[in-house]
Amino acid sequence: MPHAETPGTGSAPRLRLRWWTELPLIVLVYACYSAGRLLARGDVSSAVNHGLEILRIEKMLYLNAEHPLNRLFTREPWLGVPADFWYASLHYVVTPALLVWIFKWRSVHYRAARTWLMTSTFIGLIGFTLLPTCPPRLLSPEHGFVDTMAHYSSYGWWGGEASAPRGLGGMTNQYAAMPSLHVGWALWCGVMLWRHGGTRTAKTAGVVYPLVTTIVVMGTANHYFLDAVAGAAVMGVGLLLAPYVMRGADRARARFAGRVPLIAAQASEAAEPTRTGAATPSPAAAPTASPGAETSIVSAGCQTSAGERIPWQRESRFGPEAEPDASPTDAGDGAPAAAR
Structure with missing residues (x-):
């Protein structure tokens, strides 16, 4: 049965993790992620202003990777169509697949990896709420971006309005561009492959996957370059906070475990006169x-x-x-x- 332990806790006991408790937890976090994106829609005009402000900052910093990549993906279907499939699918396939792999084959590292991912995801939800941002593809045409998801929608399962299945575009928050959790989750996957893959192929994939994902999110006009930077920064903050989150969870678990035997003992003492049929002598x-x-x-x-x-x-x-x-x-x- 898989085990995991909290790094840095010294004498902390090993925790027995089971899939039937971990799976609902992962589903709950992903539901919060999806619901947070949906509920934190924000004002459209504010989201557009935030997107334009990011473009102005990038212009001041002489950063303009989005336009050439977007023009290339729009002009070359052999690049644009795979990029759209990459963006619409791998984010939801590779990350949970790696979680399952770590749980089964690298179980001693699972709890730390899972906590890092979840902590960073919740930080990203705070970013979606406080800074709703219009992605490049939804800006007015004079800004020079083409929505490749809509441009190549006839090739894939997604609709023209979002990277969601056809007819479900209205159920997503399309103004959750800052930070880019596509890049953040891809960076997490890359670190896991590099640290625990064990083969040269796995380490190579750990480098290639987040880099290609960063190119894809910009080339498909779903994110700005600074969105990708913010996604990496969120993962860095989550990595720093994960040990504190695990320690807090350990303390809460210890307190709860200490109270349960006390409550059970009190209930047993209260039920003793009833079981014996005689009152306890005073x-x-x-x-x-x-x-x-x-x-x-x-x-x-x-x-x-x-x-x-x-x-x-x-x-x-x-x-x-x-x-x-x-x-x-x-x-x-x-x-x-x-x-x-």
Whole structure:
């Protein structure tokens, strides 16, 4: 069964992770990701202004990778169509496939990898909410961008309005360009392949996949170059925060695990009188043994002198280390003590 441990926690116990608990967690995070993109639509005019501001910043920095790549992908279908398939599909296939692979074959690293990815994704959702941004493909035509997803929509399963399946474009937030989690997730995949792939092919794929994804998101006019930079920065912040997130989860788990036995013990003590059929004797009613003699309890509430014993009768000693036997029946005749 796969195991994982928290790096840097020293004596922290190894945690047993199971797929039937991990899968709902991954689904929940992806649902939050999709819902966050959908709910944080923002004002369209603000999103357009943010997109134009990014273009102005890139112009000041002499950055203009989007236009030449977009013109190339629009002019050459043999580049544009595979790029659209890459953008619309691999983001949702490669990342979960690598999660499953790490869980099964690199389980000691799984928890740290999963926490890094999830933390970064939630940071990205904050970016979508605070800074809704219009992607280049949705700017007015005078800015010189062509939506290759719409241009080549007849080749693929996506519609002309978004990278969603046909007819579902209205169910996505098309103004969630900043940061680019396509680039962020691809960078995470690249690091996982480089660190845990074990072969030269895997390490090469770890370098090629995020680089090609960065080119694709710009060439298809879905993201600006600064979106890609922001996506990489989000993953960096998530990597720094992941150990703290895991420590917080460990503390919360330890507190919860400590409370559960306490609650169970209290419930067991409360149910004990009901199971035995007799009330727990109060301290005031408990018999007190003299220093020189011991009192033997041979039935519920019935005392005998020291040394006296009824044949076949079970005994229990009452003293500082034992409690009275509150059994509702005698071992000799099986009748309730109260009936005699």
